[in-house]
Amino acid sequence: MREAISVPYFGASLKEWLFTTDHKKIGILYLSTAYIFFLVAGFFGLIIRFEQTSPGIQLVQPDFYNYLLTGHGAVLLLWWAIASHIGGFGNFLLPLMIGAKDVAFPRLNALSWWAFFGASVLVLLTLIPGNHIKMMWTGYPPYSASGDAGVTALYVFIIHLVGVSSIATAVNFITTYIKMRAPGINFWNTNMFVHCLIAANVIQLVGVPSLAGAVTMLLLDKYLGTNFYNPAKGGDPLLYQNVFWFYSHPVVYVQILPVFGFFSEIVPTFARRPLFGYKSMIFAVWGITLLSFEVWIHHMFVSGVPDWARVIMSYTTILIAVPTGIKIFNWIGTLHGGAIILRSPMLYALGGIFMFLIGGLTGIPNAMVAIDLGISDSLFIVGHFHYVLGMALTLGLFGAIIYWFPKMTGKMYPENLGKVSFWLTFIGANLFYFFQMVVGMLGNPRRYPDYPPIPEWVTLHNIQTVGALILGLGVLVFTIGILKGLFAGEKAPDNPWQSQSLEWQIPSPAPVDNFGEEHPKVEPDYHPYKYGAPPVF
C-alpha cells in the first residue's frame, strides 16, 4: 500500500537536488562526491607507487611527486575516510536507524554539505599547476611557511571549510540522536553503527577546533608576518605539531569507528545471529573515544619532545589496543554458532576485519617507543596505516556500499562483480602493504620518490607495484559494479538481507518521507540484531 505513494527520492529534479534538505539526498551527494575523489586520489597513489618501482626518477619530478603525495593523503583522509561514511552513510542511515523523519536541523545539514562542496572546489583548484600544495597533508612548519611548500592558504581554507562542515554535522547528529529517536529506541537497542557514528562526532566536536587553530596560526605566520611557529622570533615549530596531532590522531578513530559500525551491522546479518558482546562493544567504542585524546605524542616520538612525555603517551597509546581487541574478538565470537552466508558484503566485512587485525598488531610497535625510534617516518608506518585506514576502511566501505545499495537506489549490486572485486582488492592490498611494511623495517624512509639501489629494497618495491596493480583492478571492477547496478541492476526487494534493523522495514528505495509518519512503531522487544527466524530468500 505504501509502495503506491512512494516515489524514488533520487528521481527528483535538479532543482530539488540543489535545494534539498533531505538527509537521504544529502547523504547520496556526500557519498558520490567522496567516491569520485577517492578514485582521483587513488590514481595519484598509483602514480606514486609506479615512481617508486625502481630507483631513480622516472615518471614525475620530485615537486610533482610531493603534490601527488599531499593530495593523495589529504583527499583520502578528509573525503574518502570522513565524508563518505559520516556525511554519506551517517546522513543516510542515522534517521532511518533511529526511526526519525530527518535529522534535527535539516537546513544546517544542507549548509554542511555546501561548505564541504566549497572545499571540494578548492581541492580541484589545487590541480592547476601554479596552485600545487607540496607540503604533505601534515603541513609542518617551518617548511609549510616557506615559499617551496606551494599555496599554503588553499590548504588552510580547505581545512576551514571541511572543519565548518564537520562541526555543523557533529552538532546536528548528536542532537538528532538525543532528541529524535522513535519511542522504544534507547541506548541499549541502538544500532552499533549509530553508537560508532555518535562517538565519532563527539571526537569531531572536541577536536576540529584544535586543527582549525593550528592551521589558522600557520596562515597568519605565512601571510601576515606573525611568529607562532618561527623559532627565530621566539615561536616554536613543535607547537604546530602538538595542536595538529591533538585532533589529527583522534581523527583516525573518527575514520575507523563508523567502519567498525559497518562490520557490526553486516556480520550479524549474514551470520544470522545477534552481535556477540553488544554491551562490551559499546563500552569499547566509548573507551576508544576517551583514550583517543590522550595519545597524540606517539606521532612525535622522535620530534624532540621530552622523554617523559614519550613514555607516558607510549602507555596510553598501547592501551588503545585493548578496546580495539575487544571489538575484533566480539566479531569472531559472532561467527561462532552462526549460519554464515558468504554474500559479497559479508566477504568485504570479514576481509576488512582480517586487514584490521594485521593493522592493529602492526600498530603495537608504533606505540612501543623503543621500536618507534627505529621505524618512525619509514615506509613501515605507511604500510601499517594503509592496512588500517587504507584497506580495513575501504573494504568496510565497499561492503557497506553493496549492503545498503538496495535501500539507496532500489537496485541490487551485481553479486558476481562484488565477489570478484573483493578477491582482487584483498589479494592486491595484502601484497602491496605487507611488503611496504617489510621494506620499511629494513629502513626505507617514507615520502621518497627516489632511493639508493639497495637490491632487497628494489625487489620489495617491485612486489608492491604488482600488488598495487591488482588492487587498482579490484577498485575498477567494483566501480563498474556500481554503474552496472545503477543502470542495469535487478530491482531490489524491501529487505534483501532479511535484516531486523529499522531501515530495512521500509520500501526500497527509501521513500521521501521515510516511515510515512513521524515515527515507526517500535515493538517493546525490538533489537536490531534479533535474528531468530530463518531468512526467506
Place this chain on the structure above:
Amino acid sequence: MEQVLAFPAKWWNEAVTVWLVVAVVIYVVVAVPGLYFIMKYRFKPGEREIGDHEKHGHWGLEALWTIVPTIIVLVLATYSFAIFKKQRTAPPDAMTIKVTGFMWGWQAEYLDEKGNTIKTVVTTFNPTGYEVPDDQKIVVPAGKPVKALLTSLDVIHSFYVMPARITEDMVPGRITHLWFQINKPGEYWIFCREFCGTGHSHMFTKLKVVPPEQFTLWLKGETNLANKSNQIKGNL
C-alpha cells in the same frame, strides 16, 4: 659469541623480535578460530538456517579478552620503556659531535676536549645520484659510542643512522640528541626521514666507520687513511 654490529640497534632488534612473536601468536589465536568458524558454521538450507540466537555474549569470555590483552600490552610498554632509557642515555665515555641539517644536507662538527670545533664535514646536495665523495662522509671510530647533538638551519629534518636503527628530528631553535655505536668498520647509510621538500629523498650521506687509530689520523687532516695507517705500522 657473535659480535654486536651496532647499538642501540641490538636492543631494537630484540624488541622487534619480542613484538613479532607476540603479534604472530595473537594473530594465530584470533585468525585460526575465525577461519574455522567461517568454514564450520555455514548456512545450509533445511539444515542450518538460523544462528545461535540465544547467546548474546559471555561475560566471562569478554572479561578474559579484556584483562589478558591489558596485561600483555602493559608488559610490552614497560619492556619498551626499559630499552628506551638505554636508547636515550649515551654512555659516559661517548664522544660528542654536532650535526646541523639544512636543505638538503648536513654539517657535522667534531669537537676537542674544550668543546671547540676542530674539524667539519659538509655534504653537498646531489639531486641525481647516491654516490658520496669521500670527504663528505661522516667519519666515526669503531667501537666508540658517539653522541650527536642535532639542530637545523631552516626546516625540520631528521638524522637517521640506519645501522644503529635510531632517528631523531632536527628542529630549528632546539637541540635534540641521539647516540649510537658501530662496532664493525665499514660504510653505512644515513638518511633524512622527516619530509623537508623537493630534495628530501636525496638528503643522504654515508657514515664511515674506521678503526680508532685511523680516526685519530683523520681528525688531524689525513685523507688517505688506510695507506697512512699501513705506513705507520710498517715504520714500527
